[in-house]
Amino acid sequence: MEYDLFFFGELFIHTFSYWWVIIPAIFLGLVVGAMPGFSAANTIIILLPLTLAMKPEVGLTFMVALYASSRMGAGIPAILFNIPGTAGAAATPLDGYPMTKQGRGQQALAMSFVASISGGLFTTLLALVALPWLSQVAYYLHSVEMIVIMFFGISLIATIAAKDTLKGLIAGFFGLMIGFIGSDAVYETPRGTFGFLELYDKIPLIPALVGLFAISEAFAFIEKQHIALEDDQGAVPRTGWTQTLEGVRIAASKWWLITWTSLIGLVIGVVPGAGASIASFVAYQQSKTFSKTPELFGTGHVEGLIAPESANNGVTSGTLVPLLIIGIPGGATAAIMLVVLQYHGVTVGPDLFMNNPELAFGPFAAMAVTYTLMILTALPLARYMSKITVVSTIYLAPIIISFTLVGSFVPRGYLFDMNLALVFGVIGFIARKTGYHVAAILIGVILGPLLEMYFLRAMKMSQGDVMVIFSSTIGNTLWVFLAISLAIPYIMEYRRKKRNSILESND
């Protein structure tokens, strides 16, 4: 079947007619994305009776809109409180939160929204065009290549914690060891569980996220009256629409950064299981590497906020590619979409594009329409959302602690997870106070189980030969890229110092 501009045009106009489903889903997605423990996947599961009762294309449109907006919503608490709504937004507070502390919360939100919307829209349209080629990416990445990708993720830790690389690496590898807790995937042997049955199924991510970011931050910011920058009288300066408009202008001027970092997200999103957390950290590291002002990263730098936000929204469209083409969901939400489609008797795969192209391309059209409608619905909210940072920490700290702590209970329903969040909170607080980056620990916890799984597979295939990790051409190419990526910051730093010393000697 030939797909021409007329076909796609008609599809978009038809999808716009579902605005009555998309707009409520956008607001719902923003709310659930902003609450740690309430992922889009959980919400879709709760609303499953509703989506199953809808026609497949309406249900799918609703789920896609909720998914896309929740990805953007996760950045809101990350910027305002240093608490990522999901692991995918874990790189967002690195520069987003310092901006809030400088009194630029509204501007940061506006920039994050523009980056998310533009990145998401661009990659969705690109995915639509490049669907057949993108689907091939997943075929070339096996366990050996994935090990290198995981190490790529870990290497970012050193760059993220640029003030003290050694501390960054210790935090990251400590996180990896924590991520190894639980039964191993092949032999089911419990390891490092301290005898707790609740840890046999690996470290749950939400309590780790809640503890490391929310609890520790709440304990840290009680030292201040407000989160936002205060004047001499302890008051927060008032702002109108100026910051939103300025945020939009700055983000628009960084269109090239949005383009290429969202492409990183799209490619990583195509790989099943890789996810938004890896994509956002890769984008952050890469934008820092190629930035003209890498020393400003971590201090409230615009590029450090835009890169992870456009990348994690690029992942959103990427995860739909393997789902629709080969029937492998790229993440939890995509897996639920697959269940809903199967319930309606829809079989995904190449046949879907031949027999029911409206349904096959529909999710991408729904995503594009969602991002377009978000310009009108979500962007104006930045001004009002940022007001929350002027609320006194006397009230904010207890609210954050109680609601996020109980949020860590939600995914598994274990009271144990609340205690686990508290333990992570203590670790996070000490880490914050002593200069160990909590994001480095978190990325370790996220990558630990994945790294171990790919290691186990590779070991099984090679009958225990560790050298298998250097046995693939793609893998070896990735190792070279990894080495280059680790070396570039040092080379650039050396060149900068050399240039400065020449300038000083000339003076």
Place this chain on the structure above:
Amino acid sequence: MAEDTGNKNLERKSIGSELIIPVAALLFTIYYFYTIIDAPWTAQVAAFIVGSILIVLIMLFLAKCIRSIILGEGTLNFDTIINPKSFLIKRLGLLVLTIAYTFVVSSLGFTITTFIFLFMAMLLLSDGHKKRFIFSLSLLLSLGGYLLFIVAFKTRFPAGPFETLMKGLF
């Protein structure tokens, strides 16, 4: 003179605080190795590689710390964690209340426990001021949370007497 010594102490790095994370990581890694000692090689390899790298990194950091103590750039105190001392009591109080929250919530449920926690924690942080406002705010937030999460979103939150009583209504 005394001021100079004080300033010098302030400038010195608080090595004791900085060692908490590496020491915890080292102890955990040793414990983890102990738990996989009898596991098959394929199940050990990832942890042994990562754990060994971690131990090397910690040793490097320890050497760095010892060097800075010898050079007088750091001291073995815990000031970074404890400071500012004016907030120590509040922070410890908040920690005690948070620990109590995780234990009490299983019997009293989300709504009642959250109300008590919010009220007591806000009172602690505000030095006992604005009691009426804090009481109303805590009540509003805990009831609002109940309506939003348990009633509207049907979220699985810890249930207690209040949730059981209200089950008949919603």
